Amino acid sequence: MAKAPLSDAIHPVARTPDEWSAALAGLGERPFRALEVFRWIHRRAELDPERMTTLPKSLRAALFEGATSVGQLETSHRAADDTRKLLVTLRDGAPIETVLIPRVSGPGSAAATASEEDADASAADDEDDDEPEATTAAARVRVTQCISTQVGCAMGCVFCASGVAGLKRHLGPEEIVGQVLLAKQALDPGEELRNVVYMGMGEPLHNYEATRRSLELLTHPEGIGLSKRRVTVSTSGLVPEIARLGADFEGQIGLAISLHAADDEQRSALMPINRKYPLAELVRGLAAYPLPRRRRITIEYTLVAGHNDAPSEAKKLVRLLSGLRVKINLIPMNPISASSLGPPAWERVLSFQEVLTSSGYSCFVRRRRGDDVSAACGQLALLGAKPKVRTFTRSSSPGKAERG
Ligand code: SAH
Ligand code: SF4
Numbered sequence: 001m002a003k004a005p006l007s008d009a010i011h012p013v014a015r016t017p018d019e020w021s022a023a024l025a026g027l028g029e030r031p032f033r034a035l036e037v038f039r040w041i042h043r044r045a046e047l048d049p050e051r052m053t054t055l056p057k058s059l060r061a062a063l064f065e066g067a068t069s070v071g072q073l074e075t076s077h078r079a080a081d082d083t084r085k086l087l088v089t090l091r092d093g094a095p096i097e098t099v100l101i102p103r104v105s106g107p108g109s110a111a112a113t114a115s116e117e118d119a120d121a122s123a124a125d126d127e128d129d130d131e132p133e134a135t136t137a138a139a140r141v142r143v144t145q146c147i148s149t150q151v152g153c154a155m156g157c158v159f160c161a162s163g164v165a166g167l168k169r170h171l172g173p174e175e176i177v178g179q180v181l182l183a184k185q186a187l188d189p190g191e192e193l194r195n196v197v198y199m200g201m202g203e204p205l206h207n208y209e210a211t212r213r214s215l216e217l218l219t220h221p222e223g224i225g226l227s228k229r230r231v232t233v234s235t236s237g238l239v240p241e242i243a244r245l246g247a248d249f250e251g252q253i254g255l256a257i258s259l260h261a262a263d264d265e266q267r268s269a270l271m272p273i274n275r276k277y278p279l280a281e282l283v284r285g286l287a288a289y290p291l292p293r294r295r296r297i298t299i300e301y302t303l304v305a306g307h308n309d310a311p312s313e314a315k316k317l318v319r320l321l322s323g324l325r326v327k328i329n330l331i332p333m334n335p336i337s338a339s340s341l342g343p344p345a346w347e348r349v350l351s352f353q354e355v356l357t358s359s360g361y362s363c364f365v366r367r368r369r370g371d372d373v374s375a376a377c378g379q380l381a382l383l384g385a386k387p388k389v390r391t392f393t394r395s396s397s398p399g400k401a402e403r404g
Contacts, residue, residue, distance in 0.1 A: 042217065098183060158339060
């Protein structure tokens with residue numbers, strides 16, 4: 001009987017060890033090879049089968065036969081703060097971007113304290129960290145990676161370059177995980193990939209199946225082995241898929257909600273998805289998310305001058321969120337050339353934050369990282385919507401509220 005072809009509907013990079021077993025059985029390979037192949041791809045981030053030196057040559061040749069590329073790492077732009085924006089060209093030539101945000105920690109590292117307080121792109125930040133710190137004399141550099149799930153985005157948020165561009169296509173799970181594998185190859189010595197945030201281009205829950213599989217792969221203990229609570233999915237609020245995510249991963253995956261307004265009229269003007277899933281429904285969905293003890297949902301609130309930045313809006317937000325276990329990240333809007341909207345004055349940001357912190361919320365102003373390479377939120381779209389040079393430079397988390 002003819003051997004079954006190795007390549008089937010599931011891309012090799014998207015296969016779980018069990019699926020590798022099934023695929024390899026068709027080639028007459030022994031079962032232990034499945035885990036070996038999976039480890040080569042995910043744990044060692046090896047995408048060239050010829051370099052999988054423990055495998056027989058015939059198997060190496062067959063592994064990726066007929067499979068498409070997960071993407072090609074083109075360039076890496078390094079910002080003054082060491083944030084790196086990696087440009088990846090997909091198999092059809094579509095460009096996507098993924099961002100590496102290093103954060104120095106470890107004994108004696110001055111940067112550790114400063115950056116641990118700023119709750120920047122790492123929504124899966126350390127106040128939820130109950131893991132013991134490794135005791136090492138050397139400072140370690142923990143890296144948060146921000147990944148994309150679609151080319152463009154269908155959600156049409158008016159302040160976001162991806163939304164303005166519209167949806168070009170979904171990424172496959174292998175392309176989502178591929179960003180992490182390509183980035184692992186590009187880490188600096190001493191850097192450790194610690195957090196992954198689904199905050200690049202696209203709406204992850206609009207591409208649910210690929211997102212779900214990518215989460216399974218990134219957190220697989222035989223692969224990259226990221227802790228589930230160190231992986232955060234950010235969504236504009238697709239209520240049914242929030243429930244699916246909660247059920248599929250028992251609430252272990254970090255959840256960030258792009259709220260951006262506390263009343264329906266304002267939110268619908270900024271985020272068309274609100275017409276489908278208005279705030280009351282979204283808040284019910286968040287209350288039902290099976291959040292583990294001591295964990296919180298991250299609320300992202302992009303401050304857009306003249307739209308959602310008044311202290312009265314902050315008070316509405318306090319009322320809306322009462323009863324939910326949340327922490328709030330305020331993001332002064334990063335300007336995009338496709339829109340005349342922009343960030344409020346710094347004093348306005350502080351006043352907004354003050355309302356929230358004085359009501360007892362943990363609330364941080366997200367420090368902008370990688371500005372000089374246009375790697376900040378909402379700027380990740382090389383689709384004709386080129387970001388403007390920023391004019392807003394203040395950063396940090398003034399008036400830090402208590403954590404916990
Ligand atoms: N689609 C998902 C994840 C990607 S966007 C979501 O919307 O949550 C990641 C975050 O960047 C979201 O909170 C989004 O609202 C925010 N964002 C988008 N454009 C921005 C901009 N121009 N300035 C600041 N934040 C922006
Ligand atoms: Fe899409 Fe998120 Fe941008 Fe809205 S903010 S358009 S959901 S990527």
